Amino acid sequence: MxxxxxxxxxxxxxxxxxxxxxxxxxxxxxxxxxxxxxxxxxxxxxxxxxxxxxxxxxxxxxxxxxxxxxxxxxxxxxxxxxxxxxxxxxxxxxxxxxxxxxxDAIGKRYDYLISNDILNPFKENYMAKDAHKLDVAYMQECATVLIGTHDFTSFTSNKIDPRKPRVKTITRLEVLQEKDHVHMIFEGNGFLRYMVRMLSQTLIEAGKHRITKADIKKMLEAKDKHACRYKAVPQGLYLVRVDYADDEEQN
CATH class of the missing domain: 3.30.70.580 (Pseudouridine synthase I, catalytic domain, N-terminal subdomain)
Known part of the structure; x- marks a missing residue:
């Protein structure tokens, strides 16, 4: 065997x-x-x-x-x-x-894609859609609040096992303006259920100037599963890579 x-x-x-x-x-x-x-x-x-x-x-x-x-x-x-x-x-x-x-997994990368090309049917299953023009620079500024080691209780499912650790480390969080969409990159040592989708929608709301950097910091520090009411649609989310200590190359 x-x-x-x-x-x-x-x-x-x-x-x-x-x-x-x-x-x-x-x-x-x-x-x-x-x-x-x-x-x-x-x-x-x-x-x-x-x-x-x-x-x-x-x-x-x-x-x-x-x-x-x-x-x-x-x-x-x-x-x-x-x-x-x-x-x-x-x-x-x-x-x-x-x-x-x-x-044995020591890290993961997830990407989230969102387009304001809401009439394009070919993006329906592969990107989130929003008619608003997002302020990418402000989204990146807000993202700095989330980088590092934190208790992410506020950004996970309320059904999560209470015995499961909520402290995770985000090593990279980038918000990039691509030609026809906004591209978010999340890298870290692990992610809780719904965590990337909730963080993504929170940053999207900041990109619309509906919430502020201070609001996001307050959500994070609350460590309360009711603090964040945002969760992005699944279509825009991709598991890009899973890392292992003995990998000769990243997958």
């Missing part, structure tokens, strides 16, 4: 999120079904973390165990032949049996 680390890209538009659940199709479920077809028995996969319905991934990481003797390049071809076109395996490599996709 060998353990494998896989990197997968997916368009989350048609799925109820990463995690298996009742009454909707998940990305995890579809990948496990493909592995089951190959193995003739159930094969469980463990991801670096879950993504919500409508959220996309450029490089989600998961691991699985297999008794099959297949070269790494052939794993990619075999799995992609069984998966729908909106889920694509990018790499598969054998790792030690101690590797854990979730617990």
């Amino acid at each position: 060998a353990r494998y680390k896989a990197v997968v890209s997916y368009d989350g538009s048609s799925y109820g999120g990463w995690q298996k659940q009742l009454n909707t199709t998940s990305i995890q479920e579809v990948i496990e079904q493909a592995l089951a077809k190959m193995h003739k028995h159930d094969v469980a996969i463990v991801a670096s973390g879950r993504t919500d319905a409508g959220v996309h991934a450029i490089a989600q990481v998961f691991h699985f165990d297999s008794e099959m003797k297949i070269q790494e390049k052939h794993w990619i071809k075999a799995l992609n032949s069984l998966l729908p076109k909106d889920i694509r395996i990018q790499s598969v490599k054998q790792v030690t049996e101690a590797f854990h996709a979730r617990f």
Whole structure:
């Protein structure tokens, strides 16, 4: 039995999120079904973390165990032949049996995209849309409040397990004006559920001058799950990279 680390890209538009659940199709479920077809028995996969319905991934990481003797390049071809076109395996490599996709992750990058081209149907599933012209410079100024190590209780789901640590470190938070959209980049040692979406919408509201830098600082310092009422739509969110200590290159 060998353990494998896989990197997968997916368009989350048609799925109820990463995690298996009742009454909707998940990305995890579809990948496990493909592995089951190959193995003739159930094969469980463990991801670096879950993504919500409508959220996309450029490089989600998961691991699985297999008794099959297949070269790494052939794993990619075999799995992609069984998966729908909106889920694509990018790499598969054998790792030690101690590797854990979730617990060994030391950092992640998420990107959030928002456009004011609200009439463009081709962006409907891949960017947030807002008719307002955002003040990107002010959004970047407000972002400085959030960089560093903080208790992010105010920017997470109210259903989060109270035993789960709320202190996270954001090492990079950039707000960039691209040609046809605003691009936010979040890098850190980990993110709570809904954290990136809530931070994104908070910065968007600041970009509309509906809230101030001081308001954001007050929300953060409140450490209260009711302090922030903002949460951006999932379509604009991408899991870009998951980092591991022994990576020769970042995924």
